[in-house]
Amino acid sequence: MENDFSAAHAWQITSAEHMECGHMACPGCGASLSMRHTLKILGAQTVVVMPACCWAIIAGGQPTTALSVPLLHTPFAVAAAAASGVRRALTAQGKKDVQVLCWAGDGGTFDIGLQGISGAAERHEDMIYICYDNEAYMNTGIQQSSATPHGAWTTTTPGGKEFQYAKKDILAIIKAHNPSYLASATIAYPEDFYAKLNRAKAASGFRFIHLLAACPSGWKIDSQDALKVTRMAVDSGVFPLLEMDDKGRLQQTCKPENPISVKTYLQAQGRFKLMPENEIAAWQQEIS
Amino acid sequence: MTELKYVKAIKDGDFRGLPISRASTAVNMTGSWKFFRPHLVSKNSPCREACPLQIPIAAYLGRLAEGKPSAALALLREFNPMPAVTGRVCPNFCQNACNRMEFDEAVSVGELERYLGDLGLEQAPDPVTVNRTEKIAIIGAGPAGLSAATFLARRGFKITLFEQAPAAGGLLRYAIPAYRLPRAILNREIDNLLKSYQIDLKCECRIGPDETSQLATEYSRIIWAPGLQSSRLPAAWPRLPLIKGALEVLSAISRGADINGQRFLVVGGGNAALDTARSLRRLGKEVEIIYRRTLAEMPAYAAEIKQALAEGLVIHTEEVIENVKPLTTGLQLFIHKSRKINEQIGAGEFLRTATADCLIAAIGQESDLRFNEHNNFITAGDFAHGAASVAEALASGRRAAETVLQQLGILPVPENITPDLKSKSRIEYKQLQLDYYAKKPAVKMAELDSLSRKENFSEIHQTLSSEQMQIEIERCFHCGSCTACGICWFFCPDVAIALDREESDLESRVLFDYDHCKGCGQCAAICPRGVIEMEEDN
Numbered sequence: 001m002e003n004d005f006s007a008a009h010a011w012q013i014t015s016a017e018h019m020e021c022g023h024m025a026c027p028g029c030g031a032s033l034s035m036r037h038t039l040k041i042l043g044a045q046t047v048v049v050m051p052a053c054c055w056a057i058i059a060g061g062q063p064t065t066a067l068s069v070p071l072l073h074t075p076f077a078v079a080a081a082a083a084s085g086v087r088r089a090l091t092a093q094g095k096k097d098v099q100v101l102c103w104a105g106d107g108g109t110f111d112i113g114l115q116g117i118s119g120a121a122e123r124h125e126d127m128i129y130i131c132y133d134n135e136a137y138m139n140t141g142i143q144q145s146s147a148t149p150h151g152a153w154t155t156t157t158p159g160g161k162e163f164q165y166a167k168k169d170i171l172a173i174i175k176a177h178n179p180s181y182l183a184s185a186t187i188a189y190p191e192d193f194y195a196k197l198n199r200a201k202a203a204s205g206f207r208f209i210h211l212l213a214a215c216p217s218g219w220k221i222d223s224q225d226a227l228k229v230t231r232m233a234v235d236s237g238v239f240p241l242l243e244m245d246d247k248g249r250l251q252q253t254c255k256p257e258n259p260i261s262v263k264t265y266l267q268a269q270g271r272f273k274l275m276p277e278n279e280i281a282a283w284q285q286e287i288s
Numbered sequence: 289m290t291e292l293k294y295v296k297a298i299k300d301g302d303f304r305g306l307p308i309s310r311a312s313t314a315v316n317m318t319g320s321w322k323f324f325r326p327h328l329v330s331k332n333s334p335c336r337e338a339c340p341l342q343i344p345i346a347a348y349l350g351r352l353a354e355g356k357p358s359a360a361l362a363l364l365r366e367f368n369p370m371p372a373v374t375g376r377v378c379p380n381f382c383q384n385a386c387n388r389m390e391f392d393e394a395v396s397v398g399e400l401e402r403y404l405g406d407l408g409l410e411q412a413p414d415p416v417t418v419n420r421t422e423k424i425a426i427i428g429a430g431p432a433g434l435s436a437a438t439f440l441a442r443r444g445f446k447i448t449l450f451e452q453a454p455a456a457g458g459l460l461r462y463a464i465p466a467y468r469l470p471r472a473i474l475n476r477e478i479d480n481l482l483k484s485y486q487i488d489l490k491c492e493c494r495i496g497p498d499e500t501s502q503l504a505t506e507y508s509r510i511i512w513a514p515g516l517q518s519s520r521l522p523a524a525w526p527r528l529p530l531i532k533g534a535l536e537v538l539s540a541i542s543r544g545a546d547i548n549g550q551r552f553l554v555v556g557g558g559n560a561a562l563d564t565a566r567s568l569r570r571l572g573k574e575v576e577i578i579y580r581r582t583l584a585e586m587p588a589y590a591a592e593i594k595q596a597l598a599e600g601l602v603i604h605t606e607e608v609i610e611n612v613k614p615l616t617t618g619l620q621l622f623i624h625k626s627r628k629i630n631e632q633i634g635a636g637e638f639l640r641t642a643t644a645d646c647l648i649a650a651i652g653q654e655s656d657l658r659f660n661e662h663n664n665f666i667t668a669g670d671f672a673h674g675a676a677s678v679a680e681a682l683a684s685g686r687r688a689a690e691t692v693l694q695q696l697g698i699l700p701v702p703e704n705i706t707p708d709l710k711s712k713s714r715i716e717y718k719q720l721q722l723d724y725y726a727k728k729p730a731v732k733m734a735e736l737d738s739l740s741r742k743e744n745f746s747e748i749h750q751t752l753s754s755e756q757m758q759i760e761i762e763r764c765f766h767c768g769s770c771t772a773c774g775i776c777w778f779f780c781p782d783v784a785i786a787l788d789r790e791e792s793d794l795e796s797r798v799l800f801d802y803d804h805c806k807g808c809g810q811c812a813a814i815c816p817r818g819v820i821e822m823e824e825d826n
């Protein structure tokens with residue numbers, strides 16, 4: 001029961017926390033909530049490796065840390081490589097049961113960290129790589145990344161990201177590396193999130209999870225709506241919850257009970273205000 | 289090659305030179321960032337507002353959901369002295385107002401109340417001590433009288449309950465049939481009340497208006513709760529021995545008396561008509577009902593009508609009996625089509641004649657008590673407000689108790705036993721946040737099939753098993769009452785919420801760490817029960 005989420009029994013989730021209060025995330029940050037629960041599931045025997053990203057700031061300035069597990073900060077491009085090293089060092093010391101969690105933003109995954117991830121995946125490095133995707137370079141002031149969806153406003157796409165530049169299909173890229181576990185998830189669908197992280201934890205080898213995590217300021221939404229909007233991303237089909245089955249095919253794990261239109265999802269956020277109707281319709285077409 | 293400084297330090301086990309953070313970010317008072325702060329505000333659930341007894345349904349079902357059935361029962365009993373009875377016969381005003389109706393289907397509150405009521409049969413209420421010198425007399429041991437007695441005994445009064453019948457219960461015992469309310473259940477529930485509350489019950493003791501002044505010498509206050517004991521008969525009918533009132537027949541059946549005759553006609557469309565017809569059929573009689581309006585207009589509870597039809601009861605609608613003539617044996621009845629004249633129903637064209645061994649009127653009740661002068665009596669139940677329901681009679685008994693306390697100067701007038709729901713707002717369906725609930729059909733009690741049940745007085749419904757209860761209880765949203773479910777705790781990105789599941793004050797079960805809460809408002813947005821509100825942070 002400890003790791004099963006249900007509305008009536010949320011309190012039964014383990015009370016152990018490995019992320020502390022007083023961290024530096026903005027109010028309503030989806031990335032901080034995602035980390036909190038990731039560590040509840042992975043537990044105290046975890047080493048976190050992370051590149052430059054919001055989380056590198058959220059974790060607190062010297063001499064403080066928001067994590068009660070070891071956390072290694074790395075330069076922007078090398079998180080997966082550094083995590084490979086940490087993994088091998090731990091294994092060399094006989095600490096096989098310690099999980100290595102490589103935790104990076106979408107910029108550090110879809111763009112600048114991609115070669116390191118490709119290498120680690122090719123070598124089947126024994127780690128869980130989690131990309132928390134807030135769909136832009138948020139830490140440096142909301143610049144577009146290759147995870148930014150078309151139509152979205154960022155400071156570098158003031159009129160909205162051009163329609164032909166669609167979000168990279170990161171799951172397809174990683175899938176081509178034959179990982180041992182691959183899934184997309186979000187904490188706004190907590191049962192699914194807990195089930196997937198538990199399965200990733202139980203597996204070994206290179207495991208990759210793509211988490212959608214709301215950023216209230218970057219998405220131009222009220223902090224209180226962060227979870228609701230993230231849930232809408234799933235309900236509209238924009239962010240399907242997927243998992244690779246044992247035949248290597250991506251399957252939808254959780255079909256929304258109350259599907260909504262892409263438009264409803266987009267209109268809930270300020271960042272899509274400038275998106276023209278025909279592009280919204282085209283996006284809807286693409287999904288259905 | 290010379291070793292790097294850090295590499296040498298690590299090899300030597302000397303980490304002092306490395307930039308390692310060890311202090312917790314908890315030292316950062318991030319709570320100072322916020323403009324709004326969350327806090328708990330309970331709301332009225334619509335089910336509670338609809339309940340004549342104003343039972344805090346969301347809260348007591350909350351305790352049941354938390355796996356604390358005894359605590360749930362204790363809270364239920366504070367408001368309802370007879371849950372095993374109402375759990376069986378109440379038309380469930382609450383369910384018709386349930387927020388879950390808009391989601392899928394109302395929560396089976398009656399079934400859950402009955403589950404706890406049955407538990408209570410084995411766990412008598414905590415005994416009270418009589419610590420007041422004033423004595424109170426109550427006339428009539430129906431639900432209204434028993435309720436008044438309960439609420440006064442809880443305040444330390446010695447109660448004497450005068451009942452004209454051989455046993456307490458009123459219409460629960462002498463009208464409602466055993467297949468709906470088994471007498472063993474009724475007896476147990478009443479015995480528990482009499483014992484725990486040290487009520488002195490005097491049966492076969494009819495008090496008339498003339499005895500009032502005599503009682504007044506011994507008792508500080510007298511409450512009249514005699515109900516309405518006579519069935520009305522249509523004015524047009526002659527007065528004949530074979531024409532009877534429904535209450536008379538139901539009472540005879542309840543007492544186990546022999547019922548003469550084989551073919552019966554029952555006139556009326558309320559619960560009394562159905563109960564009489566279905567009881568007589570269970571005794572092997574041939575019975576039909578004649579009702580002057582349409583099936584949809586019948587005032588009987590819809591569920592009862594459905595069950596009666598399933599048992600094969602014939603109901604003639606839009607017909608009236610215009611005249612009755614005695615035969616050497618039995619009666620001849622002249623049946624007409626009913627005709628509406630300005631909302632009144634009269635006799636239209638003649639349809640047919642019929643014969644019956646007995647004609648029963650179930651068209652309403654009246655009191656057999658005649659008071660000469662208008663006294664300032666304290667009254668309760670059907671006698672006070674007209675024929676209604678058990679829950680309303682219980683609530684009315686509570687109000688009568690309250691009046692006694694106020695008159696004796698024990699309750700300051702603004703403070704009542706009846707809760708003041710006006711101080712809190714009602715929580716509407718739209719204010720609930722139900723993303724984390726899945727649609728699920730309501731759990732219903734097992735029902736004896738219509739063929740086997742129509743020949744005996746076995747109880748039709750079976751109380752939920754604890755497994756069934758468990759499934760149903762999770763369907764309740766506990767609108768407006770914190771259940772310490774932990775959803776807010778789960779979704780707080782700032783680890784700024786703690787739960788105190790043992791705390792009984794529902795507005796203190798969630799503890800906010802205002803030093804670290806950033807006021808994001810997600811907890812308020814996500815609480816399924818809508819009890820977290822954001823207020824300006826000064």
Ligand SMILES: Cc1cc2nc3c(=O)[nH]c(=O)nc-3n(C[C@H](O)[C@H](O)[C@H](O)COP(=O)(O)OP(=O)(O)OC[C@H]3O[C@@H](n4cnc5c(N)ncnc54)[C@H](O)[C@@H]3O)c2cc1C
Pocket residue numbers: 377378379427428429430431432433450451452453456457458459460463464493494495496513514515516517538559560561563657668669670671675676677678679681
């Ligand atoms: C056939 C039938 C079916 C019903 N079914 C339901 C149902 O399913 N659900 C529901 O909620 N309600 C039902 N009701 C209504 C419900 O039973 C009554 O509203 C309720 O019992 C009223 O309670 P009371 O205490 O006011 O009166 P009663 O129950 O009538 O009790 C009054 C008591 O006072 C005693 N009494 C009267 N006069 C004197 C006197 N002078 N001296 C001493 N004692 C006296 C009587 O013997 C009786 O015991 C039904 C009613 C009938 C007739």
Ligand SMILES: Cc1ncc(C[n+]2csc(CCOP(=O)(O)OP(=O)(O)O)c2C)c(N)n1
Pocket residue numbers: 052053054055075076077104105106107108109134136137138139140145
């Ligand atoms: C090589 C390098 N280039 C640029 C930066 C500046 N930088 C730090 S964090 C960051 C944005 C990271 O974006 P993302 O990975 O999406 O994480 P987020 O901040 O959105 O959480 C950038 C550009 C850097 N630290 N190093």
Ligand code: SF4
Pocket residue numbers: 333334335336345346385386387388394395397763764765766767
């Ligand atoms: S869901 Fe529960 S608390 Fe809400 S109205 Fe229905 S029974 Fe009452």
Ligand code: SF4
Pocket residue numbers: 328769770771772773774775776777798814815816817818819820
């Ligand atoms: S989410 Fe649950 S624990 Fe939190 S306030 Fe609402 S009912 Fe209480």
Ligand code: SF4
Pocket residue numbers: 028326779780781782783784785800804805806807808809810811812
């Ligand atoms: S979710 Fe946490 S941080 Fe946000 S308002 Fe509630 S207690 Fe405060």
Ligand SMILES: [Mg+2]
Pocket residue numbers: 105106107132133134135136137138
């Ligand atoms: Mg980002």
